[in-house]
Amino acid sequence: MEHSLNNSRDSELLARASKVVPNGMWGHMATRAIGPGYPQFFSKSDGCRVWDAEGNEYIDFMCAWGPNLLGYKNAEVDAAALAEIANGDINNGPTEKMVELAELFVDTIDYADWALFQKNGTDATTTCVTIARATTGKRKILVARGSYHGAVPWCSPSVVGVTTEDRAHVILFDYNDATSLDEAVAAAGDDLAAILLTAFRHDLNRDQEMPDPAFLRHARSICDKTGAALILDDVRAGFRLDVRGSWAKHRVKPDLGAYSKAIANGWPLAAVAGSRRMLDGASKIFTTGSFWYGSASMAASIKTIGILKETDALAHIEAMGARFRDGFASIAKGHGFVLHQTGPVQMPMLRFQDDPDLRIANAFCAAALRYGIYLHPKHNMFLCSAHQADDIDQALEAADKAMKDIAHLRGA
Amino acid sequence: MEHSLNNSRDSELLARASKVVPNGMWGHMATRAIGPGYPQFFSKSDGCRVWDAEGNEYIDFMCAWGPNLLGYKNAEVDAAALAEIANGDINNGPTEKMVELAELFVDTIDYADWALFQKNGTDATTTCVTIARATTGKRKILVARGSYHGAVPWCSPSVVGVTTEDRAHVILFDYNDATSLDEAVAAAGDDLAAILLTAFRHDLNRDQEMPDPAFLRHARSICDKTGAALILDDVRAGFRLDVRGSWAKHRVKPDLGAYSKAIANGWPLAAVAGSRRMLDGASKIFTTGSFWYGSASMAASIKTIGILKETDALAHIEAMGARFRDGFASIAKGHGFVLHQTGPVQMPMLRFQDDPDLRIANAFCAAALRYGIYLHPKHNMFLCSAHQADDIDQALEAADKAMKDIAHLRGA
Numbered sequence: 001m002e003h004s005l006n007n008s009r010d011s012e013l014l015a016r017a018s019k020v021v022p023n024g025m026w027g028h029m030a031t032r033a034i035g036p037g038y039p040q041f042f043s044k045s046d047g048c049r050v051w052d053a054e055g056n057e058y059i060d061f062m063c064a065w066g067p068n069l070l071g072y073k074n075a076e077v078d079a080a081a082l083a084e085i086a087n088g089d090i091n092n093g094p095t096e097k098m099v100e101l102a103e104l105f106v107d108t109i110d111y112a113d114w115a116l117f118q119k120n121g122t123d124a125t126t127t128c129v130t131i132a133r134a135t136t137g138k139r140k141i142l143v144a145r146g147s148y149h150g151a152v153p154w155c156s157p158s159v160v161g162v163t164t165e166d167r168a169h170v171i172l173f174d175y176n177d178a179t180s181l182d183e184a185v186a187a188a189g190d191d192l193a194a195i196l197l198t199a200f201r202h203d204l205n206r207d208q209e210m211p212d213p214a215f216l217r218h219a220r221s222i223c224d225k226t227g228a229a230l231i232l233d234d235v236r237a238g239f240r241l242d243v244r245g246s247w248a249k250h251r252v253k254p255d256l257g258a259y260s261k262a263i264a265n266g267w268p269l270a271a272v273a274g275s276r277r278m279l280d281g282a283s284k285i286f287t288t289g290s291f292w293y294g295s296a297s298m299a300a301s302i303k304t305i306g307i308l309k310e311t312d313a314l315a316h317i318e319a320m321g322a323r324f325r326d327g328f329a330s331i332a333k334g335h336g337f338v339l340h341q342t343g344p345v346q347m348p349m350l351r352f353q354d355d356p357d358l359r360i361a362n363a364f365c366a367a368a369l370r371y372g373i374y375l376h377p378k379h380n381m382f383l384c385s386a387h388q389a390d391d392i393d394q395a396l397e398a399a400d401k402a403m404k405d406i407a408h409l410r411g412a
Numbered sequence: 413m414e415h416s417l418n419n420s421r422d423s424e425l426l427a428r429a430s431k432v433v434p435n436g437m438w439g440h441m442a443t444r445a446i447g448p449g450y451p452q453f454f455s456k457s458d459g460c461r462v463w464d465a466e467g468n469e470y471i472d473f474m475c476a477w478g479p480n481l482l483g484y485k486n487a488e489v490d491a492a493a494l495a496e497i498a499n500g501d502i503n504n505g506p507t508e509k510m511v512e513l514a515e516l517f518v519d520t521i522d523y524a525d526w527a528l529f530q531k532n533g534t535d536a537t538t539t540c541v542t543i544a545r546a547t548t549g550k551r552k553i554l555v556a557r558g559s560y561h562g563a564v565p566w567c568s569p570s571v572v573g574v575t576t577e578d579r580a581h582v583i584l585f586d587y588n589d590a591t592s593l594d595e596a597v598a599a600a601g602d603d604l605a606a607i608l609l610t611a612f613r614h615d616l617n618r619d620q621e622m623p624d625p626a627f628l629r630h631a632r633s634i635c636d637k638t639g640a641a642l643i644l645d646d647v648r649a650g651f652r653l654d655v656r657g658s659w660a661k662h663r664v665k666p667d668l669g670a671y672s673k674a675i676a677n678g679w680p681l682a683a684v685a686g687s688r689r690m691l692d693g694a695s696k697i698f699t700t701g702s703f704w705y706g707s708a709s710m711a712a713s714i715k716t717i718g719i720l721k722e723t724d725a726l727a728h729i730e731a732m733g734a735r736f737r738d739g740f741a742s743i744a745k746g747h748g749f750v751l752h753q754t755g756p757v758q759m760p761m762l763r764f765q766d767d768p769d770l771r772i773a774n775a776f777c778a779a780a781l782r783y784g785i786y787l788h789p790k791h792n793m794f795l796c797s798a799h800q801a802d803d804i805d806q807a808l809e810a811a812d813k814a815m816k817d818i819a820h821l822r823g824a
Contacts, residue, residue, distance in 0.1 A: 013511050020514040022691060026528050027700030029505045042507055045500030053508065064502040067702055072500050082494070088457030088484050090476040090678040092786060093441045095454055096465065099425050102432040116438050119531040119680060120701040126564055134573035151700045152538055152564070158698035161546035165580040235702075261702050266502040268531060268680050268703035279434060286570035288439030288563045289532040290479055290647075290673050291680035374504060 009053040013041045027151070028065060035358070035377045037366030045072035047386035050374060058374040059395045061324075061348070063382035066236055066261035069317075070307055071386030077265040080303035084296040097298040104305055105273050110244045111253035112273035114282065118292050121235035122150030124258035124270040125196070127287045129154070131256060131274065132194035132229035135281030140188035142195045144175040146203040149196060149233050157204075169193075175201045176212045185222055194229040194256075195219050199237035199246035200343060205358070205378040207351060208343025216252040229255040229278060235270070239263060240317065240346050240382065243308045245273075267300035313385040314346075320387045321345030327396035335403040336410050349380045360409045367402035375399075421465040425453045439563075440477060447770070447789045449778030457484035459798035462786060470786040471807045473736075473760070475794035478648055478673035481729075482719055483798030489677040492715035496708040509710040516717055517685050522656045523665035524685035526694065530704050533647035534562030536670035536682040537608070539699045541566070543668060543686065544606035544641035547693030552600035554607045556587040558615040561608060561645050569616075581605075587613040588624045597634055606641040606668075607631050611649035611658035612755060617770070617790040619763060620755025628664040641667040641690060647682070651675060652729065652758050652794065655720045657685075679712035725797040726758075732799045733757030739808035747815040748822050761792045772821045779814035787811075 017040075018024035024040070025031070031038035039052035048071060050060040063069070070077060084097065098117065105115035118124055129141055149155040153166035173184035175197070185192060197219065201209035223230040232254035237246045239262045247254065255278050260270035268291075274282055307313055322345045332339035337360070338353035352360040361377035368375050373395045375381060429452075430436035436452070437443070443450040451464035460483060462472045475481070482489060496509065510529065517527035530536055541553055561567040565578035585596035587609070597604060609631065613621035635642040644666035649658045651674045659666065667690050672682035680703075686694055719725055734757045744751035749772070750765035764772040773789035780787050785807045787793060 013508055017511045017514065020511070020518045020526050022526055022528055022694040025506070026694075027698070027704065029700075029705055031505070040505050041511075042503035042505050043499075045503045050500075050503055060504065062504045064504060065702065067502055072502070073498075078497065082497070085490065085494070086485075087455075088462075090479055090484070091454035091457045091462055092472065092474045092476060093443070093452050093454050094437070096425055099429045099432070099453075102429065106432045114432050114434055116434060119703065120535065122701060123532065130565060130573035132573075133575065139575050151698055153542060153566075156698050158696075161542035161544075161693065161697045163545065163551050163581055165577040168577040168580075169575055266703075266706075268706065268709075281573065282434040282438075284570075285573045286439070286563055286568050288441075289534060290477065291531065291678075292439065293441055294678075294680065297680075 007039055007052060007054045007056070010039045010041050013053055035362040035365055037369050047071045048384055048391050058369070058372050059391050060374045061381040061383065061395070062374055062376055063384050064266060066382050067266040068382070068384045069240055069262035070265045070304060070313060071384055072266065074265050076307065077300050077303045081267050081296040081300040084299045089294045089296040090291065091293070094293040095295040097295040097302065098293065101298045101302050104302055105271065108243055108305060108309065109257065109273050110248045111257065111275050113276040114279055115271050115273045116282065117298065118270040118272070118287070119268050119289055120270050121258060121260035122152050123289065124235060124260055124272050125149045125155065125233055126152060127272050127285070128231045128256040128258050129194060129196070130285050130287065131272070131278055131281040132231060134285045135229060135278050136193045136227055138191045138193040138228065139169040140171055140191045140193055141169055142171050142173055142181065142184045142188065142192070144197060145172045146206065147175065147198050148203065176209055176215045178215055178218045181219060181222070192226050192228040194231050195223060196231040196233060198233045199241065202236060202343060202347065202380045207340050208349045208380060210343065211247070211250065213250045213252065216247060216250050220252050223255065231255065232257040234258060235260045237347065239305070239308060241344055243305065243314065263304065264297050264301035265304045267297040269297040269301050317346050317383050317385050317387070320389070320392055321348060321383045323389060323392045324348060324383065324395070327392065328399060331396060331400045331403055335407050337403065343380060346383050347380045348383070350375065360406065363406045363409055364402055367405045368399060371398035371401050373398045419451055419464060419466045419468070422451045422453050425465055447774040447777055449781050459483045460796055460803050470781070470784050471803050472786045473793040473795065473807070474786055474788055475796050476678060478794050479678040480794070480796045481652055481674035482677045482716060482725060483796055484678065486677050488719065489712050489715045493679050493708040493712040496711045501706045501708040502703065503705070506705040507707040509707040509714065510705065513710045513714050516714055517683065520655055520717060520721065521669065521685050522660045523669065523687050525688040526691055527683050527685045528694065529710065530682040530684070530699070531680050531701055532682050533670060533672035534564055535701065536647060536672055536684050537561045537567065537645055538564060539684050539697070540643045540668040540670050541606060541608070542697050542699065543684070543690055543693040544643060546697045547641060547690050548605045548639055550603045550605040550640065551581040552583055552603045552605055553581055554583050554585055554593065554596045554600065554604070556609060556613070557584045558618065559587065559610050560615070588621055588627045590627055590630045593631060593634070604638050604640040606643050607635060608643040608645060610645045611653065614648060614755060614759065614792045619752050620761045620792060622755065623659070623662065625662045625664065628659060628662050632664050635667065643667065644669040646670060647672045649759065651717070651720060653756055655717065655726065675716065676709050676713035677716045679709040681709040681713050729758050729795050729797050729799070732801070732804055733760060733795050735801060735804045736760060736795065736807070739804065740811060743808060743812045743815055747819050749815065755792060758795050759792045760795070762787065772818065775818045775821055776814055779817045780811060783810035783813050785810045
């Protein structure tokens with residue numbers, strides 16, 4: 001499986017797109033923001049594999065940037081969703097599936113006493129902030145510098161088209177830094193509504209950091225003292241690391257949690273889960289969307305969470321992630337590269353040492369594409385339960401060839 | 413078809429939901445915000461009919477609050493979407509369907525030179541505002557008092573959990589009132605970014621108003637003079653009145669338009685369409701979402717728009733709307749009620765004269781439910797192309813019985 005970088009079908013589609021779409025493509029999947037050599041368009045996906053518009057096949061380590069958790073086109077999940085579509089996905093209200101899914105959230109997520117459902121991760125984080133303000137009557141939201149919480153003015157990584165007032169009540173601190181958090185709390189004075197944290201530090205183009213349990217406990221105790229909400233943004237990591245919520249193993253319970261991505265194995269859904277203390281605020285705010293009550297995505301989520309609870313899917317993903325990480329470490333060593341592999345193995349991050357302009361990472365990922373594996377040079381990646389040992393080993397063989405091809409960049 | 417108001421299955425589901433969902437239900441489909449007697453849960457939908465959790469069948473005039481345009485479970489639309497799901501809906505980038513859909517938007521919508529796709533109507537209106545600010549470098553957004561543009565802090569009909577700063581740059585005016593608009597423009601000074609208008613005035617619990625073409629031309633000329641963006645919020649009306657955009661017949665072209673609801677006949681999708689003048693701003697902002705690039709909803713939209721362009725579906729909906737309106741006028745007259753029927757016939761609004769507390773409307777709609785038609789006492793309704801003359805006539809018979817039942821409220 002070796003592909004030519006020549007992908008005329010992709011170029012043709014991109015040329016057509018450039019005439020009718022801003023920049024030919026917008027958002028996080030725009031390849032100009034990823035690196036050279038990436039195909040912009042795809043033609044199909046299955047299990048842990050994707051095919052570009054030209055028909056080139058890749059072992060995929062982005063999983064559609066998270067949603068693919070149990071394999072693209074997981075038969076059980078899709079069957080559950082398609083049964084709802086055959087019955088009529090949308091209606092003038094929800095079906096029983098909404099109740100079942102909310103009950104399943106409450107049964108499954110360690111801090112959840114209730115849940116509500118939406119479509120985008122940004123819907124969920126924005127609603128958490130609104131609920132925190134409604135519950136506390138306070139305004140300030142503490143956000144870690146560099147954390148991604150969505151793509152609307154209050155939290156977008158871009159400030160183009162954003163006004164100062166959109167972020168008037170956002171105060172920044174550094175993730176895992178208790179002193180910095182204390183300073184932000186002091187700056188909030190008696191107006192602290194919430195501390196908002198991603199499950200772990202998974203910022204773009206930076207080594208990942210697991211949360212320091214002592215830091216999480218400190219944040220929890222601030223919220224206990226002040227009445228502010230501790231919000232877990234579990235959009236990216238949720239259901240991939242731990243079905244109970246990504247902080248369950250740290251024994252720190254947030255007041256509110258935001259979910260999306262893997263929640264329904266690719267069917268569009270997001271959720272807010274919350275504790276009883278946040279129920280009053282959640283009951284008073286208004287949040288809604290035209291497609292939020294469709295039952296297909298809810299049925300997909302019920303099946304996804306069911307599989308996670310009844311099978312060893314998450315343990316398998318973790319084992320495959322460890323195999324991937326160990327293999328990469330060994331390959332890098334063999335070629336004399338120092339590789340930073342950080343964060344949970346299920347969501348790998350690869351960074352080459354002494355590569356500030358990503359010259360090595362971009363060259364490596366472009367070479368990897370030619371050998372049939374789809375990696376990302378500066379964003380965390382994702383594994384899914386469809387990755388088997390053979391897929392990982394095949395990917396590692398490809399990575400070995402790709403690293404050999406770029407060995408001349410070592411220490412250059 | 414006469415139902416008992418006793419719906420034990422609905423009560424049972426609502427009791428379960430009340431334990432795990434804020435208020436048992438959130439958002440616009442929460443029946444406590446609609447009126448007494450409404451079923452909260454549904455079990456299936458087909459064509460122009462919906463079934464509640466108990467299995468009671470209704471001829472439906474809400475169309476899932478807009479998304480149902482060509483009939484629930486439209487076979488052609490669903491087949492197009494399901495083919496994409498069979499192929500893998502999501503991926504690390506879009507499929508060719510994104511390009512096809514953007515090209516179709518540009519070919520179809522009279523002012524569109526480009527398009528981008530999202531999931532919620534609120535995504536689209538928020539992005540229009542952000543693009544307007546990015547393009548103009550100005551901040552003030554003029555919004556008609558009482559218009560609904562979404563459910564996030566800058567525009568939500570609720571201010572619970574919303575800060576003053578969220579709306580710092582929103583200036584209100586009255587729809588169709590040029591003097592009021594001029595005052596808002598003056599208040600914006602040299603900081604005017606956009607004038608945001610719904611396709612027509614379709615505010616809750618208020619007679620609908622078609623836009624005054626002279627008012628639209630006035631708004632257009634202000635934007636031409638100042639460089640501000642004229643934004644058409646076509647989320648609710650888009651593709652139901654005119655496939656070219658809801659202002660095409662008024663010959664006023666907005667700079668930006670927001671779409672959702674009927675865009676893909678119930679498959680979750682939203683869109684922003686824009687003119688060349690807005691392309692630079694659209695190319696600079698960052699907006700994205702985890703599920704925005706799935707091809708199933710895009711294929712559904714391509715098929716939906718194709719059907720609208722190739723068949724007389726919209727003319728049929730208009731004819732059915734006229735039959736519904738004429739029938740209702742005659743029934744009301746027969747029972748001595750004065751009924752206000754306003755706005756486009758495709759999106760009927762029924763209001764009883766001298767009914768400030770909705771006592772008559774609520775009693776009528778509850779009675780109508782018993783006779784098997786699902787109406788709304790204070791929100792505009794929607795027709796779809798699956799409504800046939802027989803359905804309308806059957807609904808009118810039911811409405812006649814319902815109005816007879818509430819005749820004692822006349823002039824009370």
